[in-house]
Amino acid sequence: MTTDALAGLKVLDLSWVVAGPLIGRTLADFGATVVRVESSVRVETARLMQPFHGGVQDKEGSALFGNCNAGKLGLTLDLKSEEGQQVVRDLVAWADVVVESFSPGQLRKWGLDYETLRAGKPDLVMLSTSIAGQHGPWSTLAGFGNVGSSLSGFQHLVGYEDRLPMGTFGPYTDYVGPRLALVTLLAALENRRRTGEGAYIDVSQVEAGIYFLSPQVAQFGYDGTIAERQGNRDQQYAPHGVFGCRQVDGKDRFVAVVARDTAEWRALARAMSRPDLADRADLATVEGRRAAQDEIESAVAAWTSGLAATEVERVLQSAGVPAHLAVTSDDYPADSQLGHRGHLVELPHPRHGTTWVEGPRYALSETPGRPRGAAPTLGQHNEMVLTEILGYDAERVAVLTEGGILR
Amino acid sequence: MLEHLRVLDLTDERGLLCGRLLADLGADVVQVEPAGGSTARQAPPVAEGAAPSSMYWEAFAAGKRGAAFDLDDPQEVARLRLLADAADIVVTSWPRPRLEALGLDPATLRADRPGLVYTVVSAFGWDGPKAPYADTDLVVWAAGGPLAPHRDGDLPPLRISVPQAFLHAAADAAAGTMIAVLARGATGRGQVVDVSAQEAVGVATLARVLATAVGDDHPEWQTTPGKRTGGRTDQSGSGAATPNSLKKWHCRDGMVELHLSMGPAAGTFTNNLFAWLRDEGAVEEPVASWDWRVVPDRLVSGELGHDDLDVARAAVRAFLLTRTKAEVLDAAIRRRLLCMAIFDMADIAASPHLEERGFWGHVDVGSTDVKLPGRMAQVRGPEGPRVRGRAPLVGEHTDVVLREWLR
Numbered sequence: 001m002t003t004d005a006l007a008g009l010k011v012l013d014l015s016w017v018v019a020g021p022l023i024g025r026t027l028a029d030f031g032a033t034v035v036r037v038e039s040s041v042r043v044e045t046a047r048l049m050q051p052f053h054g055g056v057q058d059k060e061g062s063a064l065f066g067n068c069n070a071g072k073l074g075l076t077l078d079l080k081s082e083e084g085q086q087v088v089r090d091l092v093a094w095a096d097v098v099v100e101s102f103s104p105g106q107l108r109k110w111g112l113d114y115e116t117l118r119a120g121k122p123d124l125v126m127l128s129t130s131i132a133g134q135h136g137p138w139s140t141l142a143g144f145g146n147v148g149s150s151l152s153g154f155q156h157l158v159g160y161e162d163r164l165p166m167g168t169f170g171p172y173t174d175y176v177g178p179r180l181a182l183v184t185l186l187a188a189l190e191n192r193r194r195t196g197e198g199a200y201i202d203v204s205q206v207e208a209g210i211y212f213l214s215p216q217v218a219q220f221g222y223d224g225t226i227a228e229r230q231g232n233r234d235q236q237y238a239p240h241g242v243f244g245c246r247q248v249d250g251k252d253r254f255v256a257v258v259a260r261d262t263a264e265w266r267a268l269a270r271a272m273s274r275p276d277l278a279d280r281a282d283l284a285t286v287e288g289r290r291a292a293q294d295e296i297e298s299a300v301a302a303w304t305s306g307l308a309a310t311e312v313e314r315v316l317q318s319a320g321v322p323a324h325l326a327v328t329s330d331d332y333p334a335d336s337q338l339g340h341r342g343h344l345v346e347l348p349h350p351r352h353g354t355t356w357v358e359g360p361r362y363a364l365s366e367t368p369g370r371p372r373g374a375a376p377t378l379g380q381h382n383e384m385v386l387t388e389i390l391g392y393d394a395e396r397v398a399v400l401t402e403g404g405i406l407r
Numbered sequence: 408m409l410e411h412l413r414v415l416d417l418t419d420e421r422g423l424l425c426g427r428l429l430a431d432l433g434a435d436v437v438q439v440e441p442a443g444g445s446t447a448r449q450a451p452p453v454a455e456g457a458a459p460s461s462m463y464w465e466a467f468a469a470g471k472r473g474a475a476f477d478l479d480d481p482q483e484v485a486r487l488r489l490l491a492d493a494a495d496i497v498v499t500s501w502p503r504p505r506l507e508a509l510g511l512d513p514a515t516l517r518a519d520r521p522g523l524v525y526t527v528v529s530a531f532g533w534d535g536p537k538a539p540y541a542d543t544d545l546v547v548w549a550a551g552g553p554l555a556p557h558r559d560g561d562l563p564p565l566r567i568s569v570p571q572a573f574l575h576a577a578a579d580a581a582a583g584t585m586i587a588v589l590a591r592g593a594t595g596r597g598q599v600v601d602v603s604a605q606e607a608v609g610v611a612t613l614a615r616v617l618a619t620a621v622g623d624d625h626p627e628w629q630t631t632p633g634k635r636t637g638g639r640t641d642q643s644g645s646g647a648a649t650p651n652s653l654k655k656w657h658c659r660d661g662m663v664e665l666h667l668s669m670g671p672a673a674g675t676f677t678n679n680l681f682a683w684l685r686d687e688g689a690v691e692e693p694v695a696s697w698d699w700r701v702v703p704d705r706l707v708s709g710e711l712g713h714d715d716l717d718v719a720r721a722a723v724r725a726f727l728l729t730r731t732k733a734e735v736l737d738a739a740i741r742r743r744l745l746c747m748a749i750f751d752m753a754d755i756a757a758s759p760h761l762e763e764r765g766f767w768g769h770v771d772v773g774s775t776d777v778k779l780p781g782r783m784a785q786v787r788g789p790e791g792p793r794v795r796g797r798a799p800l801v802g803e804h805t806d807v808v809l810r811e812w813l814r
Contacts, residue, residue, distance in 0.1 A: 005590035030586050045672050051618035051626035063621045064614035138760040142676065142743040150664040150747040153755055157568040159559065164655045165662065165749060166565055169557040170613040179578035180783040184792055186585035187432040191408035191789050193592050199788035207766055210755060211780040212574050214466035219452045220752040221777040222462065227752055232566045235451035240545060242554065242563040254563050256549035322541040326555040326564050329618035329626060340535035343606050344620060356620035361606040362583030366598035367590045
């Protein structure tokens with residue numbers, strides 16, 4: 001019989017947008033009970049972000065929000081009110097873990113900071129995630145994860161050599177921060193399991209982003225080299241690029257192609273029916289191929305342009321050459337490997353009939369994770385959280401409702 | 408926090424980071440290499456020095472101990488298997504056929520050790536139609552979704568500059584491992600954690616991979632902010648939907664990232680920016696007094712035109728040319744702007760904020776003292792994560808590890 005890995009773990013999620021909510025999403029996948037508090041008046045940003053169900057902008061229709069919050073219980077609360085803050089205190093008393101992403105200092109103003117909350121609960125594990133951390137000169141920096149991309153070095157580094165820095169797709173440190181946060185949080189839970197000790201964890205998205213550029217940071221420290229953008233080229237392999245293929249239904253299609261060594265290069269050249277290139281002595285080393293990179297890339301592009309990207313992938317992979325179609329959202333649901341692993345998960349949704357979210361990125365053989373339900377609609381679980389989890393009676397719930405606290 | 412855990416690390420460059428994270432958290436991580444050294448020792452960037460040195464290796468093998476074995480010698484492989492028997496966790500990113508040939512695959516090692524947590528990092532997963540695919544970081548980036556939507560004009564989609572896909576997967580592997588460790592704490596049973604890098608990077612698309620599944624056929628609109636497309640306007644302020652040329656601005660000593668976000672969620676930040684321009688006499692009415700929270704509505708109603716937006720942009724452009732990166736960063740903090748200096752590795756290394764937060768660790772690379780990102784998060788309570796030391800030499804700790812672990 002399998003049980004859930006995190007069964008019994010209780011989590012209060014006071015975070016919003018992407019970086020914070022993704023942490024609780026994983027905890028919920030593996031069996032934790034996660035109560036997410038938000039405001040229906042100051043609607044959280046992710047609810048306003050594409051993609052939307054049916055392409056219609058609606059605060060209950062964002063697939064991004066759905067992906068970050070699947071399986072959580074939703075409570076709407078006026079956190080500015082005394083009464084709302086009391087509900088939060090009661091939820092903290094219930095919870096093992098609190099995750100929050102307010103501007104640093106905000107929770108202290110409400111008397112909901114770690115020092116205050118741990119006084120009555122020394123084993124509390126609390127995690128704050130922010131752009132630049134809870135202390136230090138940048139800690140009052142406002143903004144989203146794309147600010148993090150700029151300060152962590154990614155904006156400078158992503159792009160073609162001869163063009164403006166392109167930066168990352170979306171707020172890149174929002175994808176990095178929650179991963180490092182989660183590892184640290186789970187380690188703190190393991191420590192708590194063994195010692196009963198709580199912890200406070202301060203995650204900075206900027207620092208998480210820089211952590212993922214550790215090799216480039218080290219290189220600067222070692223010999224002063226400042227890493228620069230290089231388009232799709234690579235310091236190790238050549239050729240290494242993304243090439244246009246035959247359009248499908250009027251849409252651009254692309255394929256990524258890499259040769260990791262000379263054998264793969266020759267296999268690629270032969271697949272392209274270019275034995276002349278395969279046999280050329282000057283291209284038998286990576287240095288030689290790098291010197292001829294423009295010529296090689298033109299030859300690969302000329303070959304791929306007449307083929308379907310899937311066909312290039314098939315031909316090259318059967319020859320042992322790394323290649324893959326640049327997958328779009330149209331391709332994603334039909335990808336055979338993702339399908340094999342059941343990565344896309346269909347869930348019932350009160351507004352849309354069904355919705356889709358990504359599954360966990362790691363398959364655990366004994367305690368597999370899975371999203372337990374769609375992300376909550378605004379206030380969907382107010383009644384349940386207040387009565388079943390906090391044990392409030394009907395009168396107290398009515399007072400909160402009539403006082404406009406549950407919004 | 409993880410001092411009680413022994414990790415046998417059978418990774419190459421694909422999974423190298425996983426063990427680094429566990430080592431940062433206190434685990435005893437033993438990095439195993441073939442007698443000739445790990446392929447990760449060639450992973451870029453490689454700094455030329457007295458001995459060429461992979462900064463990728465130096466950064467992500469840091470804090471581990473090193474053991475080397477001749478994998479062609481059955482007796483050496485048998486000794487390695489004894490280490491696996493003494494480990495709490497085995498993590499690998501070696502190819503499946505090689506693991507099976509060596510008898511180091513999950514099924515073999517777990518047959519007599521049901522308590523073992525065995526984590527596999529691979530491009531596509533342990534099995535499935537694409538599991539045997541030839542892979543590189545770029546191929547995974549293409550297969551998992553983040554490559555295709557990241558376009559600079561009509562050029563082919565753009566990679567994330569330096570290898571990142573397997574860092575996401577390796578960080579996920581550390582989290583998946585910790586979930587399995589927590590489950591083991593409750594049940595005594597270990598399990599297999601099967602991490603797919605293709606799945607790991609889906610989240611780096613800001614849910615674009617879900618667009619078609621939820622019926623949004625137009626999620627990648629790259630258009631003028633505020634312009635109606637498909638019946639909606641981008642009010643996110645995230646920047647993902649804004650053309651690059653509208654987000655990058657020259658300042659006196661470099662570039663800054665800024666976009667004129669509008670709408671109820673993020674318009675306030677642009678109001679703050681124009682308050683700065685107003686104070687410096689750098690913008691005229693009526694643009695100076697626009698309320699950017701309602702600009703989308705005014706654009707849709709026709710009350711404002713895109714010529715008006717150009718006037719606003721021109722004022723910002725002229726003003727920023729008179730300011731330095733440091734001044735922009737300072738104003739962003741004081742005035743709460745979504746406007747950010749684009750940092751390179753030199754800027755990052757010189758940051759007073761990161762210094763004050765004790766972000767850096769120091770390791771020796773050869774005889775050079777090198778600064779590395781040292782803290783993935785800051786922890787109060789138990790000892791938090793930090794880089795524990797330099798990367799090991801080939802086989803540096805083979806004998807001492809065999810003595811300690813097989814005692």
